[in-house]
Amino acid sequence: MYLLVILIPLLSAVGSGLGGRYLGRKGAGLLSSVWVLVSSLLSFVLCYEILINGSTVYIELGRWIESYLLITSFGLQFDMVTAVMLIVVTTISGLVHVYSTSYMREDPHLPRFMSYLSLFTFFMLILITSNNYVQLFIGWEGVGLCSYLLINFWFTRIQANKAAIKAMLINRIGDIGLMLAIILIWKEFGAVDYCSLFPALSPSSACTWICILLTIGAVGKSAQLGLHTWLPDAMEGPTPVSALIHAATMVTAGVFLIIRSAPLFDYSPTATIIVGLVGSLTAFFAATVGLVQSDIKKVIAYSTCSQLGYMVMACGTYSCLSSLYHLLTHAFFKALLFLGAGSIIHALLDEQDLRKMGGIIRGLPLTYVLMLIGSLSLAGFPYLSGFYSKDLILELTYNNYCIISIYWLASITAFLTAFYSFRLIYLSFVSKPNLTRISAQHLQEADWNLLGPLLVLAIGSILVGYIAQNMVFAPGERPLPLVPTIVSLAPVIMSVTGILLVFILRPYIIYYTTHPSIYGFLFYAWEFNQIANYYIGSTVWKFGHIVSYRIIDRGILEILGPTGIAQFMVNRTKELSSLQSGLVFNYALMILVGTAIALKYLVVN
Amino acid sequence: MNYLVLSIIILLIGILGIILNRSNLIIMLMCVELVLLASTILLLFESRVLYTLFGQIFAIVILTVAAAESAIGLAIMVNYYRLRGTIAVRALNLLRG
Numbered sequence A: 001m002y003l004l005v006i007l008i009p010l011l012s013a014v015g016s017g018l019g020g021r022y023l024g025r026k027g028a029g030l031l032s033s034v035w036v037l038v039s040s041l042l043s044f045v046l047c048y049e050i051l052i053n054g055s056t057v058y059i060e061l062g063r064w065i066e067s068y069l070l071i072t073s074f075g076l077q078f079d080m081v082t083a084v085m086l087i088v089v090t091t092i093s094g095l096v097h098v099y100s101t102s103y104m105r106e107d108p109h110l111p112r113f114m115s116y117l118s119l120f121t122f123f124m125l126i127l128i129t130s131n132n133y134v135q136l137f138i139g140w141e142g143v144g145l146c147s148y149l150l151i152n153f154w155f156t157r158i159q160a161n162k163a164a165i166k167a168m169l170i171n172r173i174g175d176i177g178l179m180l181a182i183i184l185i186w187k188e189f190g191a192v193d194y195c196s197l198f199p200a201l202s203p204s205s206a207c208t209w210i211c212i213l214l215t216i217g218a219v220g221k222s223a224q225l226g227l228h229t230w231l232p233d234a235m236e237g238p239t240p241v242s243a244l245i246h247a248a249t250m251v252t253a254g255v256f257l258i259i260r261s262a263p264l265f266d267y268s269p270t271a272t273i274i275v276g277l278v279g280s281l282t283a284f285f286a287a288t289v290g291l292v293q294s295d296i297k298k299v300i301a302y303s304t305c306s307q308l309g310y311m312v313m314a315c316g317t318y319s320c321l322s323s324l325y326h327l328l329t330h331a332f333f334k335a336l337l338f339l340g341a342g343s344i345i346h347a348l349l350d351e352q353d354l355r356k357m358g359g360i361i362r363g364l365p366l367t368y369v370l371m372l373i374g375s376l377s378l379a380g381f382p383y384l385s386g387f388y389s390k391d392l393i394l395e396l397t398y399n400n401y402c403i404i405s406i407y408w409l410a411s412i413t414a415f416l417t418a419f420y421s422f423r424l425i426y427l428s429f430v431s432k433p434n435l436t437r438i439s440a441q442h443l444q445e446a447d448w449n450l451l452g453p454l455l456v457l458a459i460g461s462i463l464v465g466y467i468a469q470n471m472v473f474a475p476g477e478r479p480l481p482l483v484p485t486i487v488s489l490a491p492v493i494m495s496v497t498g499i500l501l502v503f504i505l506r507p508y509i510i511y512y513t514t515h516p517s518i519y520g521f522l523f524y525a526w527e528f529n530q531i532a533n534y535y536i537g538s539t540v541w542k543f544g545h546i547v548s549y550r551i552i553d554r555g556i557l558e559i560l561g562p563t564g565i566a567q568f569m570v571n572r573t574k575e576l577s578s579l580q581s582g583l584v585f586n587y588a589l590m591i592l593v594g595t596a597i598a599l600k601y602l603v604v605n
Numbered sequence B: 001m002n003y004l005v006l007s008i009i010i011l012l013i014g015i016l017g018i019i020l021n022r023s024n025l026i027i028m029l030m031c032v033e034l035v036l037l038a039s040t041i042l043l044l045f046e047s048r049v050l051y052t053l054f055g056q057i058f059a060i061v062i063l064t065v066a067a068a069e070s071a072i073g074l075a076i077m078v079n080y081y082r083l084r085g086t087i088a089v090r091a092l093n094l095l096r097g
Helices: A002-018 A020-052 A080-103 A110-129 A133-151 A158-189 A194-200 A205-221 A230-236 A239-248 A252-260 A262-266 A269-290 A296-315 A320-347 A365-379 A385-401 A406-430 A437-441 A448-472 A485-505 A508-513 A516-523 A525-560 A562-577 A584-603 B002-020 B025-050 B054-084
Strands: A057-066 A071-078
Touching: A002 A020, A002 A057, A002 A071, A002 A080, A002 A110, A020 A080, A020 A110, A020 A448, A057 A133, A071 A080, A071 A110, A071 A133, A080 A110, A080 A239, A080 A252, A080 A320, A080 A448, A110 A133, A110 A239, A110 A252, A133 A158, A133 A205, A133 A230, A133 A239, A133 A252, A158 A194, A158 A205, A158 A230, A205 A252, A205 A262, A205 A269, A230 A239, A230 A296, A239 A296, A239 A320, A252 A262, A252 A296, A252 A320, A262 A269, A269 A296, A269 A385, A269 A406, A269 A516, A269 A525, A296 A320, A296 A385, A296 A406, A320 A365, A320 A385, A320 A448, A365 A385, A365 A406, A365 A448, A365 A485, A385 A406, A385 A448, A385 A485, A406 A485, A516 A525, A525 A562, A584 B002, B002 B025, B025 B054
Parallel strands: none
Antiparallel strands: A057 A071
16 A cells, blocks of 8 residues: 555556557546545555554665665655655645646647646655655656656747746756765765664764755755746646646655755754745745736745745754644645636636736636635634644744844745735735626636635645644644744734735735835846846856857867867878978988988997 | 098999989989999909908899899880980979878
């Protein structure tokens, strides 16, 4: 059963990928949905065994790398962290599979799409269940690959191509960090599997470096500040992809890496503080950018970026489990928001611009309710699932980092989160209609294949926070931050204020009160793309063209290498062959001189 | 001793004649003859000094060879003159490298 959970998505991927032409669109959709849902059910059973009955399982599948110093095996480790991630990955994935059968119904390449989704699920499961860093790296690269394939699903669109390449390349920077970290771990501790590594740790400066490199890996994959630019661009992919990969699962791989490496981070306070700072800055940055975006999917993408910042920040408070807890609840409400946005986009005939929506509450009441539940949960409204995890993180940061700005950034972010998520609700559902006539006429709810997953996710967004809090934290391990009452009330006050502000002052307040330059600065996401393109990209490009291509490759190396040597040899041989002048007396002279020299050396000696 | 000096001087004259001569192929042939004669004189001198007959035998062989060589050489020259209409040495450089 433990193996089946992993193998079923693989079989589904192979089945609908290679057999798609025989199964047809409906068949592929049905097959992969059912199979991944089965995998999801199995993972609930596993979760019961692992989380509630507390039985950690290790499975050894076979030897992989055997050398004198390093022995690595293919192995699976089902512990608590894995169990929670299993729930996240298989549940969200199963629901997204079902959703896609409706959302992508008209697409001729549905079997391929389903195959990629299942393949992604498989690699994600490899990532979370591996018992060593090297096998984790397989999954890590696999989900990157699937991300590329899925962003680029509509491969005829140039924007999708560019976004996919960007996602791949920026992830690659993080991957280099992770790879260096693995090499350093191997060099320092001689083992890459968790069971041998974590008991063998000792405080050393290498720990700091390993942790910083792991953080770089997480920054790349989880779209933290600096390497986040691929996440908004990845919205070029279909909406189910955004929901599955760029909201719930793949981007959480970076956070999972940090959670998995928690024992390493415990030995390195420096790296822990860096993680906290990076996370809080990302949360704040993405929240400010989310305030002014006009594309509905980009708002949610920046919100994801912001929530990932929260998770990473939570890892910086020495309480990785609270990060895992937020990961779990976030997966539910963010998938709900994305799929809800997909429902809106679907109903409005592929219109993504918030400015061209409004008033669709009459046409899409169910979607409205579901989006509202998702947004309230995201804003941390009391008793919904976001509330439990987010409050905990904020209090933990107050406990640990009240003095340095992390807590304040996180609190402001909580306020901004409430504001932009309700700005989205307001602009799309409540404000006065701005639709085209055609989309207003066609406005209606989608079928139950599309709404069913949303309902399940909505129930998840309401309940998971409460149900899971005693499952994620082992008994007695739940951190209990000691904070003043005002601090524990603050997040709720913040989010309620944010929600009310939207409805009292209208979201346009941002537009009217901010200076155009600041608005533009926020709209273009703090100009990160600009900076990357102009200061890094074009500099590197120029260096590459002028120095390494024109001067070194075509210049020095050509002259010292093929062209130069060939030219030199040709010239010398020409000179040498002109010795043969054809004039007999010259030959005679040469014979004479040659004989004289030969005599000198042969005879005289 | 005088014979030795004489023969070496003749040898040098012959060689210099070959090297410095730029115009006439016949002069070159004559200089080759000169070289051969110088060597013959040297051999005879050596035969006289060392009291052996080998030098004289070789001298006779060389005379034969020289006669044959000049015959062949002249034949080549005549053929060459037929083809080119000249036997100037500096016109002989058609086979440059």
